[in-house]
Amino acid sequence: MSTVDEAQNETLSARTVLCLSLLVTSVLWFLHRWQQQSRMYKMGNKIPGPMGLPIFGHALLALGVKPEHIVPLGLQYAEKYGSVVRGWFGSRLIVFLMEPRDVEVILNSQIHIDKSVEYEFFEPWLGEGLLISSGEKWRSHRKMIAPTFHINILKSFVGVFNKNSRKVVDKMRSEIGKTFDVHDHMSEVTVDILLETAMGIDRKIQDKSGFDYAMAVMKMCDIIHQRHYKFWLRLDFMFRFTSFFKLQTSLLNIIHGLTSKVIKSKKEAYLKNKAQGITPPTLEELMRTPESSDDVSGAQTLADAVFEGYRDDLDANDENDIGAKKRLAFLDLMVESAQTGVNNISDEEIKEEVDTIMFEGHDTTAAGSSFVLCLLGVHQDIQAKVYDELYEIFGDSDRPATFADTLQMKYLERVIFETLRMYPPVPGIARKLKEDVQIVTNNYILPAGATIIIPMLAIHRHPQHYKNPNVFDPDNFLPENSQGRHYYSFIPFSAGPRSCVGRKYALLKLKILLSTVLRDYRVVSAVPEEQFQLRADIILKRADGFRLRLEPRERRPSNVH
Numbered sequence: 039m040s041t042v043d044e045a046q047n048e049t050l051s052a053r054t055v056l057c058l059s060l061l062v063t064s065v066l067w068f069l070h071r072w073q074q075q076s077r078m079y080k081m082g083n084k085i086p087g088p089m090g091l092p093i094f095g096h097a098l099l100a101l102g103v104k105p106e107h108i109v110p111l112g113l114q115y116a117e118k119y120g121s122v123v124r125g126w127f128g129s130r131l132i133v134f135l136m137e138p139r140d141v142e143v144i145l146n147s148q149i150h151i152d153k154s155v156e157y158e159f160f161e162p163w164l165g166e167g168l169l170i171s172s173g174e175k176w177r178s179h180r181k182m183i184a185p186t187f188h189i190n191i192l193k194s195f196v197g198v199f200n201k202n203s204r205k206v207v208d209k210m211r212s213e214i215g216k217t218f219d220v221h222d223h224m225s226e227v228t229v230d231i232l233l234e235t236a237m238g239i240d241r242k243i244q245d246k247s248g249f250d251y252a253m254a255v256m257k258m259c260d261i262i263h264q265r266h267y268k269f270w271l272r273l274d275f276m277f278r279f280t281s282f283f284k285l286q287t288s289l290l291n292i293i294h295g296l297t298s299k300v301i302k303s304k305k306e307a308y309l310k311n312k313a314q315g316i317t318p319p320t321l322e323e324l325m326r327t328p329e330s331s332d333d334v335s336g337a338q339t340l341a342d343a344v345f346e347g348y349r350d351d352l353d354a355n356d357e358n359d360i361g362a363k364k365r366l367a368f369l370d371l372m373v374e375s376a377q378t379g380v381n382n383i384s385d386e387e388i389k390e391e392v393d394t395i396m397f398e399g400h401d402t403t404a405a406g407s408s409f410v411l412c413l414l415g416v417h418q419d420i421q422a423k424v425y426d427e428l429y430e431i432f433g434d435s436d437r438p439a440t441f442a443d444t445l446q447m448k449y450l451e452r453v454i455f456e457t458l459r460m461y462p463p464v465p466g467i468a469r470k471l472k473e474d475v476q477i478v479t480n481n482y483i484l485p486a487g488a489t490i491i492i493p494m495l496a497i498h499r500h501p502q503h504y505k506n507p508n509v510f511d512p513d514n515f516l517p518e519n520s521q522g523r524h525y526y527s528f529i530p531f532s533a534g535p536r537s538c539v540g541r542k543y544a545l546l547k548l549k550i551l552l553s554t555v556l557r558d559y560r561v562v563s564a565v566p567e568e569q570f571q572l573r574a575d576i577i578l579k580r581a582d583g584f585r586l587r588l589e590p591r592e593r594r595p596s597n598v599h
């Protein structure tokens with residue numbers, strides 16, 4: 039090739055590069071202009087928030103940020119920009135609401151019940167289960183599932199809660215004197231309890247798969263969380279080429295393996311029983327168990343008072359006992375409905391709901407109980423008060439707790455609530471707006487299509503609602519200190535039509551599990567609370583592990599030496 043040809047080629051490639059750069063710049067410029075002209079952009083920018091980059095908005099904020107730094111970063115933004123903050127994820131408007139009156143507008147609505155696109159990452163795992171489904175499917179499944187958490191059914195679970203709590207207490211004996219991660223134990227016992235209560239699966243057919251399941255769920259949450267804030271992982275076609283995808287496939291094999299096994303065994307039992315003319319126990323029969331025979335009608339718990347402001351279908355179900363004869367526990371109902379065609383539910387839908395209940399019911403309470411124990415490990419004075427209350431109820435006996443006992447655990451209940459306030463296991467939830475909506479703060483109009491994030495963690499730590507929001511103080515929930523506080527300033531279980539169906543189940547189970555552990559052990563944390571490293575992998579956890587030490591407890595009140 040001559041020198042002239044070479045020179046011509048170089049000029050050509052320089053021209054190509056120039057043309058391509060011009061093309062890319064023009065496309066980006068048009069994209070930017072289009073964004074700026076959009077209705078969403080104009081309305082969204084009336085709301086305060088940090089400056090973003092053109093086109094990307096704030097999508098690159100998470101670049102290089104470690105997962106454990108996201109929670110403190112979010113809290114900093116909440117403090118800096120006030121109770122309504124907007125951000126842009128590309129051209130998507132994201133609005134964070136921290137004012138309880140605004141939160142009520144969204145959560146109490148029958149219209150804004152659709153989950154945001156972030157929940158789609160759950161789909162390979164939970165399908166269209168209750169957590170992510172919408173429209174008629176969600177409505178009809180919610181109507182079917184909520185009554186299976188009726189208070190009388192829960193009372194019949196007290197025996198199983200006790201038995202498994204005792205088992206984990208015995209197992210934890212081998213940890214005495216060591217520093218260990220209490221979450222491993224809380225996670226395993228929670229899966230076992232769920233299998234036995236909600237799924238009605240006999241302990242005999244359970245095996246080590248409960249522990250493998252719990253570990254797989256934790257890793258799945260980590261993957262989904264990374265997909266939330268790393269924009270390149272959001273795109274399915276890119277995600278498929280990453281090692282995360284491979285890991286997800288093997289984790290889902292473990293998770294779905296267990297749920298399929300559970301459903302198969304329940305179905306076989308149902309068919310076998312049906313052939314012999316045996317039907318699953320109804321609510322009436324369940325209520326005849328000794329644990330549920332306590333006469334405690336009319337007794338009020340703290341939960342009754344705190345959640346009074348957002349009464350939901352769970353309360354309505356408990357008060358309206360029509361149909362008690364027909365009411366069944368969760369999986370019995372699903373299987374029977376599928377077999378008889380009553381509720382028109384397919385086998386695939388049963389699997390989705392079982393996966394959903396197993397996930398929602400497990401990781402949340404495992405984190406909640408682990409946080410309570412770690413906080414009591416730090417705050418020895420509060421632990422002493424909890425123990426004194428338990429001593430008053432049980433003395434030095436080993437007897438299991440009854441439902442009536444749980445109503446006496448008033449201080450423990452305040453401790454649980456304060457833990458859920460400062461360390462809500464679900465630190466935030468998100469909705470996609472179907473229609474424009476006007477909120478209370480500055481009468482802002484949030485446009486249809488916007489994603490609304492409700493960060494419970496930030497709301498629960500707002501000084502406007504709690505005097506010393508970063509100080510662990512169960513007395514925040516004394517009636518005199520709760521007076522005048524907006525109901526939506528404490529929403530660990532969300533609120534409104536899409537509130538947590540497992541709220542009453544969770545609170546009862548936590549009281550029995552925690553009281554059983556604390557009657558046998560004094561828990562000690564060498565890590566002060568300020569050094570807890572919070573990480574919000576969908577469920578709030580400690581990135582540094584829920585490290586604790588156990589000391590066998592001498593059964594006597596704290597003031598007797």
Ligand code: HEM
Nearest residue numbers: 168169398399402403406464467530531532538539540544
């Ligand atoms: C401390 C324990 C728990 C906490 C803090 C908690 C919290 C929550 C929250 C905040 C939501 C709303 C999620 C959203 O809108 O994205 C929710 C929904 C849900 N929870 Fe829980 N939960 C707990 C325990 C349980 C238990 C024990 C079960 C079942 C056994 C359960 C089953 C569900 C289900 C099925 C939903 C979806 C409800 C719907 O969309 O209609 N949860 N939970």
